[in-house]
Amino acid sequence: MTAQFNRITLIGIGLIGSSLAHDIKRLGLANEIVVATRSAETLKRAEELKLGDRYTTSSAEAVKDADLVIVSVPVGASESVAKEIAGTLKPGTIVTDVGSTKASVIAQMQPHMPSHVHFIAGHPIAGTEKSGPDAGFPGLFQGRWCILTPLEGTDPVALKTLRSFWEALGSRVDEMDAQHHDKVLAIVSHLPHLIAYNIVGTADDLETVTESEVIKYSASGFRDFTRLAASDPTMWRDVCLHNRDAILEMLARFSEDLAYLQRAIRWGEGDKIFELFTRTRAIRRSIVQAGQDVDAPDFGRPHPLEKK
Amino acid sequence: MTAQFNRITLIGIGLIGSSLAHDIKRLGLANEIVVATRSAETLKRAEELKLGDRYTTSSAEAVKDADLVIVSVPVGASESVAKEIAGTLKPGTIVTDVGSTKASVIAQMQPHMPSHVHFIAGHPIAGTEKSGPDAGFPGLFQGRWCILTPLEGTDPVALKTLRSFWEALGSRVDEMDAQHHDKVLAIVSHLPHLIAYNIVGTADDLETVTESEVIKYSASGFRDFTRLAASDPTMWRDVCLHNRDAILEMLARFSEDLAYLQRAIRWGEGDKIFELFTRTRAIRRSIVQAGQDVDAPDFGRPHPLEKK
Numbered sequence: 001m002t003a004q005f006n007r008i009t010l011i012g013i014g015l016i017g018s019s020l021a022h023d024i025k026r027l028g029l030a031n032e033i034v035v036a037t038r039s040a041e042t043l044k045r046a047e048e049l050k051l052g053d054r055y056t057t058s059s060a061e062a063v064k065d066a067d068l069v070i071v072s073v074p075v076g077a078s079e080s081v082a083k084e085i086a087g088t089l090k091p092g093t094i095v096t097d098v099g100s101t102k103a104s105v106i107a108q109m110q111p112h113m114p115s116h117v118h119f120i121a122g123h124p125i126a127g128t129e130k131s132g133p134d135a136g137f138p139g140l141f142q143g144r145w146c147i148l149t150p151l152e153g154t155d156p157v158a159l160k161t162l163r164s165f166w167e168a169l170g171s172r173v174d175e176m177d178a179q180h181h182d183k184v185l186a187i188v189s190h191l192p193h194l195i196a197y198n199i200v201g202t203a204d205d206l207e208t209v210t211e212s213e214v215i216k217y218s219a220s221g222f223r224d225f226t227r228l229a230a231s232d233p234t235m236w237r238d239v240c241l242h243n244r245d246a247i248l249e250m251l252a253r254f255s256e257d258l259a260y261l262q263r264a265i266r267w268g269e270g271d272k273i274f275e276l277f278t279r280t281r282a283i284r285r286s287i288v289q290a291g292q293d294v295d296a297p298d299f300g301r302p303h304p305l306e307k308k
Numbered sequence: 309m310t311a312q313f314n315r316i317t318l319i320g321i322g323l324i325g326s327s328l329a330h331d332i333k334r335l336g337l338a339n340e341i342v343v344a345t346r347s348a349e350t351l352k353r354a355e356e357l358k359l360g361d362r363y364t365t366s367s368a369e370a371v372k373d374a375d376l377v378i379v380s381v382p383v384g385a386s387e388s389v390a391k392e393i394a395g396t397l398k399p400g401t402i403v404t405d406v407g408s409t410k411a412s413v414i415a416q417m418q419p420h421m422p423s424h425v426h427f428i429a430g431h432p433i434a435g436t437e438k439s440g441p442d443a444g445f446p447g448l449f450q451g452r453w454c455i456l457t458p459l460e461g462t463d464p465v466a467l468k469t470l471r472s473f474w475e476a477l478g479s480r481v482d483e484m485d486a487q488h489h490d491k492v493l494a495i496v497s498h499l500p501h502l503i504a505y506n507i508v509g510t511a512d513d514l515e516t517v518t519e520s521e522v523i524k525y526s527a528s529g530f531r532d533f534t535r536l537a538a539s540d541p542t543m544w545r546d547v548c549l550h551n552r553d554a555i556l557e558m559l560a561r562f563s564e565d566l567a568y569l570q571r572a573i574r575w576g577e578g579d580k581i582f583e584l585f586t587r588t589r590a591i592r593r594s595i596v597q598a599g600q601d602v603d604a605p606d607f608g609r610p611h612p613l614e615k616k
Contacts, residue, residue: 100528125525128605129592139611145524174524184517187510189528194569195503196532200588202495202558202565209492215594216453216482220408220433220497221504223601224532230592233585240573240581251570254510255563261506262559265548273548277541280508284437284538286523293531297436299607303447 004165005067009034011059011081012072013046014232015127016098018136020070021051023169026138036062046133059084063093068165071097071109076238079108091116094158098124100185100235102149102178104242110151118158122148123181124171125189131232142170143291149178186246190239191254194247196228197236312473313375317342319367319389320380321354322540323435324406326444328378329359331477334446344370354441367392371401376473379405379417384546387416399424402466406432408493408543410457410486412550418459426466430456431489432479433497439540450478451599457486494554498547499562502555504536505544 008030010017017035024030035052036059037043047055056062063069063085071081078099089095095117099105102121113119126144128135146166150159163173176184203214203222214222240247264272288295316338318325325343332338343360344367345351355363364370371377371393379389386407397403403425407413410429421427434452436443454474458467471481484492511522511530522530548555572580596603 125528127528130605135605137611142611144527147525180516184521184525185528187514187517188522188525188530191510192507192529192533195507195566196529197585197588198566198569199500199503199562200591201584202499202562204587204591205565206495206561208488209495211591211594213492214496215591215598215600217433217455217492217496218595218600219452220435220493221500221536222496223595224504224536225500226588226592226595226601227607228529228532229585229588231585233582233589236585237578237582241576241578244573244576247573248570250510251566251573253514254507255566255570257510257513258503258506258559258563261502262556262563265552265555265559268549268552270545270549274541274545276509277505277537277539277544279512280505280534280537281541283508283512283519283523284534286519287526287531287534290523292523292526293534294609297438297443299535299609301602301607303445303450 003028003031004161004168005030007032007034007066007068009036009062009066009069010052010072011036011062011069011085013037013042013051013133014072015131015135016124016140017070017072018046018049018051018133019138019140020072020136020169021046022136022138023141027168029165029168030068034062034066042133049133051133051136060088064088065090066093068162069093069095071095071099073099074232074235074238075099075101075105075242078105079112082109082112086112086114089114089117093117094162095119096122096162098122100189100239101243102147102181106149106151106178118155120148120150120154120159120162121178122146122162122166123185124166126171129227129230131235139170141166144171145174146171147174147176147181149181150175182243182246183249186243186250190243190247191250193228193231193236194240194251195254196225199225200229311336311339312469312476313338315340315342315374316376316378317344317370317374318360318378318380319344319370319393321345321350321359321441322380323439323443324432324448325378325380326354326357326359326441327446327448328380328444328477329354330444330446331449335476337473337476338376342370342374350441357441359441359444368396372396373398374401376470377401377403379403379407381407382540382543382546383407383409383413383550386413387420390417390420394420394422397422397425401425402470403427404430404470406430408497408547409551410455410489414457414459414486426463428456428458428462428467428470429486430454430470430474431493432474434479437535437538439543447478449474452479453482454479455482455484455489457489458483490551490554491557494551494558498551498555499558501536501539501544502548502559503562504533507533508537
């Protein structure tokens with residue numbers, strides 16, 4: 001297979017950046033991978049893991065002669081990266097990102113991008129709760145969706161090239177405007193993370209129930225939330241700060257619904273409770289049918305006596 | 309191994325009842341298993357699955373000559389079961405249950421129990437989101453905790469026998485009073501389920517985000533919640549109605565904390581958000597260390613290219 005790009009530069013080499021590195025290498029999508037990250041320590045680890053061909057702590061240096069630049073940093077760092085790389089991008093380079101919020105990333109980066117490059121923001125809907133260059137693995141994007149949020153005037157050829165890149169990783173690609181992306185992700189991703197962090201915090205603060213009890217009996221539901229609540233704090237702080245309006249809107253809806261449920265519990269309205277608890281099952285089935293989750297009970301967590 | 313009991317009667321043969329049947333048979337804990345359930349259809353399925361040795365839709369009939377009776381029904385059905393079996397229990401029988409709320413089950417059952425039996429309420433902290441007799445499997449209780457809530461005057465020998473039963477299934481056994489159990493479970497189990505049901509309901513009701521979008525992009529967090537929200541609606545309705553006070557207390561704490569987080573997001577207080585998102589990681593680590601969850605990323609969900 002001919003490499004799709006001569007040089008791909010990865011700025012940021014955490015879970016997403018390192019997973020990209022594994023796949024670009026595995027699939028031969030570039031002749032050369034340049035890895036850039038601000039932290040010398042992380043860069044060293046990336047080199048030990050052989051994630052790229054060249055390594056630098058200078059983003060400006062890293063993007064020279066790159067055909068594709070993928071920025072995988074906490075969304076709050078987008079503007080500083082854009083400023084750093086603006087002066088050294090060659091004409092025709094495609095610059096994209098993988099951030100969880102899109103309107104903010106576009107607002108931070110687009111004004112700094114020279115007119116001779118193609119900036120197209122993007123967001124692969126994939127990940128785990130782990131972070132750092134050791135967390136990446138080949139195939140993370142396989143079967144997952146990637147959302148691109150092109151702007152008016154985005155070059156259709158560059159867009160097509162970027163789509164092909166994600167498709168080569170096994171992803172399916174959707175396009176939508178950044179505002180809509182941010183609303184969708186507020187409900188499917190940002191709110192779930194916030195709620196998970198919040199409930200784990202609530203449990204941690206109780207006086208009547210000990211932390212040891214919370215831990216011992218967590219298999220009854222709680223442990224599910226602790227996975228999301230173990231995600232990278234910097235990344236998620238930035239998401240909260242950079243998708244504020246959509247998150248606050250979804251939080252308000254959630255709280256309103258929760259107050260309704262709370263009232264039904266207080267007044268013993270079993271029929272209202274039952275109605276909610278019934279229709280939520282259908283969504284689970286649809287998610288499994290769409291190949292977006294496993295059908296195995298308990299997420300397929302191993303049980304001691306199960307045959308593997 | 310000598311059977312621990314001559315006859316064990318299982319009343320209710322859903323996820324927990326059928327898992328008990330698998331383990332009692334596998335471990336030879338009884339010479340005879342009697343299966344009772346109100347639904348003729350479920351009973352037929354239990355028989356097809358060879359879960360017991362005798363099958364009946366009459367609980368009164370089923371408990372005759374039983375040495376151990378385990379009631380595994382939605383907690384709201386506890387009183388009617390107690391009334392049905394009261395007249396046919398032989399002296400010395402141990403009667404227990406597996407319900408998720410304990411004060412209510414005791415209040416429903418204890419008054420009907422004849423003085424010649426040993427009633428000790430219990431709750432194995434184990435399960436999956438699946439329900440029905442097909443959902444059970446051997447080893448469900450292995451490595452999980454089981455909480456017993458003996459009363460003043462509970463016979464110590466009967467209590468010891470019941471402990472040994474759960475230990476034979478691989479569980480570790482704790483004892484506490486029913487009120488404390490209900491508070492602990494409200495935070496580690498009932499609240500997580502309520503929150504999960506609620507957020508899935510909120511997503512289902514949105515006008516600006518389609519159900520298809522929620523499903524496609526659910527791998528970004530949302531799908532985790534749909535597992536709990538696919539749990540048995542009757543069982544969870546009953547939990548809400550029968551652990552009302554503790555659940556309302558925990559809901560109030562949760563909502564208060566969520567309002568604090570919401571305010572921090574609104575005012576851009578990144579430090580407060582970061583502080584919460586950092587300390588929640590520690591609890592995840594403790595749960596994994598305690599053997600109550602897997603360390604594998606993403607609950608060990610299979611990724612296409614992973615080596616098995």
